[in-house]
Structures are given as C-alpha cells and as structure tokens.
Amino acid sequence: MLYFSKLKITLIALFTLFMVMVSSSNFLDLDLDKQKKIKLGLDLQGGSYLLLELDNEPVIKQKLQSKLLEIKDYFKKNKIKILSLKLDDKLIKLKVSKDDVEKVEEIFNDKESTINPYYFQYKAHQLDVKINSDVFNLELSKYGIILIKNASLDQAIEIVRKRVDEVGTNEPNILKRGNDRILLELPGLDNPDRIKSLLGKTADLAFRLESKTSNESFGTEKLKLIETGEELLLSKRVIISGDNLVDASPRMDSLNNQTVVSFTLDRVGSKRFAQATKRNIGTRLAIVLDGQIISAPVIRDVIAGGSGQISGGFTFQSATDLALLLRSGALPAPLNIIEERTVGPDLGQDSINAGILSLIIGFLLVIGFMTLKYRIFGIIANFTLIINLILLISILTLLEATLTLPGIAGIILTVGMAVDANVLIFERIKEETSKEKNNLIAFDNGYSKSKITILDANITTIIAAIILFIFGSGPVKGFSITLCVGILTTLFSVFFIARLLTSIYVKINKHKEIIIK
CATH class of the missing domain: 1.20.1640.10 (Multidrug efflux transporter AcrB transmembrane domain)
Structure with missing residues (x-):
C-alpha cells in the first residue's frame, strides 16, 4: 500500500x-x-600519468640462484655427490654420476615425503624438472613465475607509494595493472621529472670493501667511483645493505662545509659495521648504489655507534632525494616508464x-x-x-x-x-x-x-x-x-x-x- x-x-x-x-x-x-x-x-584537474613496468628478470635469476644453493645444501646433507651444478640463463643444470641417477630421479618424482627420506618437494619449490640421461634440468614453473611477479609487484607498489608520498604529491593514485605493471596518477603535477628520477632508481645500497686481489673467495668486480671516474676492485661480499638502515637524512657537514647524507643502522647492521671497520682499518669502504660507487672513504677507526655519513659532492636536493630513496627501501627490480601523459x-x-x-x-x-x-x-x-x-x-x-x-x-x-x-x-x-x-x-x-x-x-x-x-x-x-x-x-x-x-x-x-x- x-x-x-x-x-x-x-x-x-x-x-x-x-x-x-x-x-x-x-x-x-x-x-x-x-x-x-x-x-x-x-x-578534470590536470596532472601526470605514468605507466611503469617491473623488469622481473633480475628477480627470477636471484630466485633461481637461491634454489641452486638449496639444492646444493640438500644433496650435501643427504650425501649425494654432485658432478656439476650451475645456472645457465633461467635453467639450473644438475649433473650427477650415473650410479646416482635413479636415486636423484626418485627424489624429484616421489610424492610421499614420509616414505622417501630424500624427498626434495620440488613442486613446493615451484620447479619443473626434465631429465636427460645423467643431467637434470630444473626451471621455475609458470605458477612459480607468477608468484614471484606478484610478490615483487606488491613490494614495488609499497615502495613507490613511500617515495611518492615523501615527495609530497597531492593525493596520488597508485594501481596494480596485471602482474608486472603499475599505474601512477599524479593529479596537479604537470612536471613529473623528479618523480621519474626517483622511480628510475632501484636504490640497491651495499657497503663493500676494496679488494687487493682478484682471487678473493667471494669474488670481485670493478666499479667506477661516480665523483672521479676512478675504478676500484671491490669484493662481492656485502658488509651491510640498505635493509640494515633505520633512517637517513640530509645535513650539512660543518667540518668540510658540504652536504652529506647521515644514516642510522639497526642492531644487526651496527654489529656487522663495527666488526668490519675494526678488521679493515686502512682499507677503503665503498658505498655502492645501483652498481655505482657514490663514495669510498678510507676506514680510519672503528665505527661502533651504528651511524655514519655518505659524502659524494651532493647538492642539498640530491642529498634529500638519496635520503628519501634509502628510507623508502630498494625496489625488488628495476622500473621502466613505458607510457607517460600530461594533462x-x-x-x-x-x-x-x-x-x-x-x-x-x-x-x-x-x-x-x-x-x-x-x-x-x-x-x-x-x-x-x-x-x-x-x-x-x-x-x-x-x-x-x-x-x-x-x-x-x-x-x-x-x-x-x-x-x-x-x-x-x-x-x-x-x-x-x-x-x-x-x-x-x-x-x-x-x-x-x-x-x-x-x-x-x-x-x-x-x-x-x-x-x-x-x-x-x-x-x-x-x-x-x-x-x-x-x-x-x-x-x-x-x-x-x-x-x-x-x-x-x-x-x-x-x-x-x-x-x-
């Protein structure tokens, strides 16, 4: 009614x-x-539109490298001799003696872990296995690749959000597109050059020691010092990484009258940093960012306070941006801008x-x-x-x-x-x-x-x-x-x-x- x-x-x-x-x-x-x-x-209000694509190739290779180490440790623990084990592009190649082929095949094929003590649970490791005589070829399954891409994309979105928020952009819109793309809308921003510069850097920070010999057990590589172009031979061993940073901020160094980035380490990083500086007085400590040395001071004394500073001829703006990158953390993989529009x-x-x-x-x-x-x-x-x-x-x-x-x-x-x-x-x-x-x-x-x-x-x-x-x-x-x-x-x-x-x-x-x- x-x-x-x-x-x-x-x-x-x-x-x-x-x-x-x-x-x-x-x-x-x-x-x-x-x-x-x-x-x-x-x-309606103008601004910039950026479509970013995550390059997952380094992440996939890193994942396979970790799988390779897992396999190596597993076989060593179960006393199975490995003739060769290497990563060839996106394929792990495992070679064993002909006597062990049947045993290894059983490891990768048996589904009952309670019956087979060698069971590796390769499916749980997202690996596809192909057997060719005494060589086992292992590669990530399609499902495993999707999991990696989704995880790295989620992590990248979080880091992009931190970087954009710290710049002070008004109400940015950050959306996931597929499993390897990020849509970034920046209302009211008609010049996104600074944002693009910040997003184009992975911000993978590592503190590494200069090496006197190329035969070091961890391996070595030559990298250039940005400020002078000097090449230094560095150990691949990472003393501390960006994960150990608690905070970073720009400031003026009154002694040298230059802009520096001061940083604070967590408890684990402080301990490692103190031990490394104690053992290597007189050695240069390279601060490597995205494959380039931004500073390489000589260790003069033990640094035990869990804090330090990075110098490298910074302007205040570049020091601010570097501190922002370090605070927000490293991207899991490089980001490429594949589409850009400005209204x-x-x-x-x-x-x-x-x-x-x-x-x-x-x-x-x-x-x-x-x-x-x-x-x-x-x-x-x-x-x-x-x-x-x-x-x-x-x-x-x-x-x-x-x-x-x-x-x-x-x-x-x-x-x-x-x-x-x-x-x-x-x-x-x-x-x-x-x-x-x-x-x-x-x-x-x-x-x-x-x-x-x-x-x-x-x-x-x-x-x-x-x-x-x-x-x-x-x-x-x-x-x-x-x-x-x-x-x-x-x-x-x-x-x-x-x-x-x-x-x-x-x-x-x-x-x-x-x-x-």
Whole structure:
C-alpha cells in the first residue's frame, strides 16, 4: 500500500538530511582535517600519468640462484655427490654420476615425503624438472613465475607509494595493472621529472670493501667511483645493505662545509659495521648504489655507534632525494616508464565546464519535459531527481571516489534512467486509474506492478556495470562506479522518496479526481 509509518518517514527524512550534509562538503570549505570530498581525476584537474613496468628478470635469476644453493645444501646433507651444478640463463643444470641417477630421479618424482627420506618437494619449490640421461634440468614453473611477479609487484607498489608520498604529491593514485605493471596518477603535477628520477632508481645500497686481489673467495668486480671516474676492485661480499638502515637524512657537514647524507643502522647492521671497520682499518669502504660507487672513504677507526655519513659532492636536493630513496627501501627490480601523459589544468577545467554544461542542459530538458507531461507528478519526479543526484554525490563522497570525465557521463546517464523509472510508473498508474476509481488502490497498483519491470531493467544494468568495473581499467572503472551507484540511488529515490511524496499528495486529494495526462 501507499501507507508509510511515522518511523519509516522519519528514517527516510533523517537519511536524506544526512546525505545532503555529506554532499555539501564538496561545495563548502568547512576547514576540517578529515573532511571527505570527491577527488577529481587527471582529465578534470590536470596532472601526470605514468605507466611503469617491473623488469622481473633480475628477480627470477636471484630466485633461481637461491634454489641452486638449496639444492646444493640438500644433496650435501643427504650425501649425494654432485658432478656439476650451475645456472645457465633461467635453467639450473644438475649433473650427477650415473650410479646416482635413479636415486636423484626418485627424489624429484616421489610424492610421499614420509616414505622417501630424500624427498626434495620440488613442486613446493615451484620447479619443473626434465631429465636427460645423467643431467637434470630444473626451471621455475609458470605458477612459480607468477608468484614471484606478484610478490615483487606488491613490494614495488609499497615502495613507490613511500617515495611518492615523501615527495609530497597531492593525493596520488597508485594501481596494480596485471602482474608486472603499475599505474601512477599524479593529479596537479604537470612536471613529473623528479618523480621519474626517483622511480628510475632501484636504490640497491651495499657497503663493500676494496679488494687487493682478484682471487678473493667471494669474488670481485670493478666499479667506477661516480665523483672521479676512478675504478676500484671491490669484493662481492656485502658488509651491510640498505635493509640494515633505520633512517637517513640530509645535513650539512660543518667540518668540510658540504652536504652529506647521515644514516642510522639497526642492531644487526651496527654489529656487522663495527666488526668490519675494526678488521679493515686502512682499507677503503665503498658505498655502492645501483652498481655505482657514490663514495669510498678510507676506514680510519672503528665505527661502533651504528651511524655514519655518505659524502659524494651532493647538492642539498640530491642529498634529500638519496635520503628519501634509502628510507623508502630498494625496489625488488628495476622500473621502466613505458607510457607517460600530461594533462594541463586548462584542459582539465575545460572538461569540467563541458561536463557540467552537459549535465545542466540534460537536467533542464528532463525537468521541462516531466513538468509539461505530468504536471504535479512531474514536479514530484523532478524533486526526486534532485535528491537522487544529492544521494549519488554523497555516496561518492563517502567512498572518496575519483571523478573523471567518463564518471560525469555515468551521472548524466543516471539522470535519464531515473526519469525512465518515473515514466514507467506514471504510465502504469494511468492504466490503473482508468480501471479503478479508488485513487489509493490505483496508485498503489501502479507502483507495485511496475516494480518488477524497473528492477529487471536496473539489475541487468548493474550487472553490466560490475563487469565493466572488474575487467575495465582507468576511465571505464570511473564510468561503471558512477553508473552502479546512480542506479542504486535511483531505486531508493523512486520507491521511497517519490512514492512517499506521491502518497502524501494522493491522500490529501483522495476524494478528488486525479488525472495523469
């Protein structure tokens, strides 16, 4: 029936009033710390768009290297002689004596670890095994590669977020794309050069000692000192890495009057650093960042305080950026920028103006049509439509959604669909009033019998919007969100607010003839 209890009327009124207050935060500057607002996308406020791709080749090789060591330790523990074990590109090649082939084959094929003491659980290690005579070729399975890529991408997103946040970028949008790409949207930033510079560095920090001989057990390599171009022969042994850093910050060294980066180590790093400096007084300690030596001071005394400084002819800006990189941690793999777009604020403002103008024109045409066609009920539908838009804006505000130009298109489509629901109801009521003399029954039948049709049409649209959200990206997601939320607010406004206002009017005029043209 058209009857609404006082409790239901009160709840509808309170809910609507609350939503009006929420939506008003987008238009009133209340100067609150936690004031929620709808964010504007790049196409509306301008900014930079970067699509980054993670180069997982080093991560995969590092993973295979660790698998190789695991296999070596496992076979040694179980007293199986290895003739050769090496990493060839993305393949681990294991060669054993012909006498041990059957035993090793059993290791990789047996599924019952409780029966076979040699069971290596290679499937748990994400390895595929191919046997060729006495040579076993092991490579990462497709599932193992996917796991590695997902893990490194999650880690990279977290580090990118730290770096971007520390630069002070306003409300960046960082999204995962597939299993090796990151979408970075920087609203309001029209010159992303500094961000690109920071993201282009892996920030893999290592403290390594200069080696006097190339026959060192850990291996050696020659690297260049950035400041002078001097080549130093370094041990591959890492004394401490960036993982041991607790904090890093730029400061002025008053003794040398130059900018340096001071750092603090964790407990493990402090202990290792103290031991290394104690044993190697007089030796140069190279500070290596992404394969280049940024500083190589000579150890003059034991450094036991767990802190130190990095010098290298820094400007204050470069020292600040280096400290930022060290604080945020090293990327698991290099990031490459494969797509870049910049939208100017003027173009964004033009998009806003065009979108608002389209919405106003469409809104006024709908209001004019509904008023001329249905008179008082058209006015009720128009008022409901205004409430519908307020509800839509308030929900987007609570979600802190990012509004894009396709999102505005979704709002405009919502206006049309909201009117469509009212038209269906009013046309159904016209049929009922021609058969039923009791206005209350006729109007109630009109709402009840049109409900299924309206629900069917809107639910199928919601399903389409959900599919767009799941499989779409960027602007498509923005359109699907506003469309989906708009449909839900339309159903609420039509079957609660419009129906409530209609019931009030019909009850007041229940003894008069009510005609819907």
